[in-house]
Amino acid sequence: MTIEIKQFKKENLAVRIFTDETSAGKGSADFVAQHLNNAIQAKGYATLILATGASQFAFIEALKTLQVDWSKITVFHLDEYKGLPETHPASFRKYLKERILDIVKPFQVHYINGDAKDIDREIAGYEELLKAATVDVACIGIGENGHIAFNDPEVADFNDPALVKIVQLDDISRRQQLGEGWFSTLEEVPKEAISLTIPAIMRCKVISCMVPDKRKANAVYNTLNAEISTACPATILRRHPHTVLFLDKDSASQL
Template identity: 65%
Template sequence: MKNINFQADKLEVKLFETNDIIGQVAAKSVAGILQEAIAQRGVANLILATGASQFKFLEHLQKQTIDWQKVTVFHLDEYKDLPETHPASFRKYLKERILEKVNPREVHYLNGDAPDVDAEVARYEKLLKGHSIDVACIGIGENGHIAFNDPPVADFNDPKLVKVVELDEACRLQQLGEGWFPTLSDVPKEALSLTIPAIMRAKKISCVVPGIQKAKAVFNTLNQEISTACPATILREHPHAILYLDRLSSADLKLKEML
């Protein structure tokens, strides 16, 4: 499979053979964005995603030449009422997979188990408003969500940057299928999530989506009308977003018709 590049509205799409390759390419691109921001302003601000789809990307990101002491990190979401010690905690995931290894200047964690969830949402929203995000590194869920903005709760014009959302069954089944929880009843029904406007306000978006499980969501993202029925379709309106796909996640695309 040769490398393939094309546009879907404003969204740049890059296809490579494997998950490992798209992880490498995306990590190199994100590192360049951070390096440029640091050169221009002395600091950079980054949003990181979690989940099984991001393993290779995060593995390669920590190998890049980045002055992490000048980088402030946010993350996309966290389960409501789940302690950081839980194996599925996104705070735990990020600490163990990258942040404790690279030691950024600052990390702002979204505390899903905060005793006052409304205060936590307000705190995180205030932090986001105070930082210009250079690049948001995200994925796409099997139901087309970005962050935990599932179709029933996604709002392209959300007045909030952070909110508590109810997770739909398709999303919860994905979390179960990836092995984060032993049974569906163990998967939380709510989460704290950055909203779609919070993601779209990032100067650049890097979206890494590997795997056959994501093929339908990728097809819908690139072919459905832009609507909350498939929240990821909004990426086609961002002026500086790149979608990275491997052979498996691009399996449903009719590539010859798109080139």
């Protein structure tokens, strides 16, 4: 049973707090499915962006059980490590294929090939696909350093002219990936990634931001209370017209 314990808004950003991660994931999945179905009903198809990482486990588990016509959905993904093959356990392409996309079988999936031989061409092509798309729903998280996608504070740009770019990963971001168990040592964690930029995220019609876990509590507090700036990139979500932040009691513990 999905149990929601509180709702409020901070500027434009809607916040929904649930008893636990499973309930927050179900709440987020219900929200995403509703907006995908609305888009399909209105125009016959929908476009979706999916994120990865431990924060998305409960959401993805719930989403793939819901009534959605995946044959009418095109999927993009949010970011990928530069130089990491798809066979690596930390590959975001591997994550999405195994956890949901090979199961629900969308109409089309556009993956970022992080180990493409010509990475500049890969990025240019992915950006052209994004420019041509109207994204109905983006599913994202917030990092321990306040990043959205891999837009860490040092590289985040609210006015970035690009939609996709190579970014440097900061130490907090790399340690988060290690702490979540994707790599055995910090040295193994790539120092670069290909990421959608903040303008690419902000141009999406609807954003679902799923952020469970106590280790995200400080980032959640800053997202809602800090000055809107790239010092905490997720603060920009307070300016998006239709974003919902899905929290559990642990991630909301500092509010």
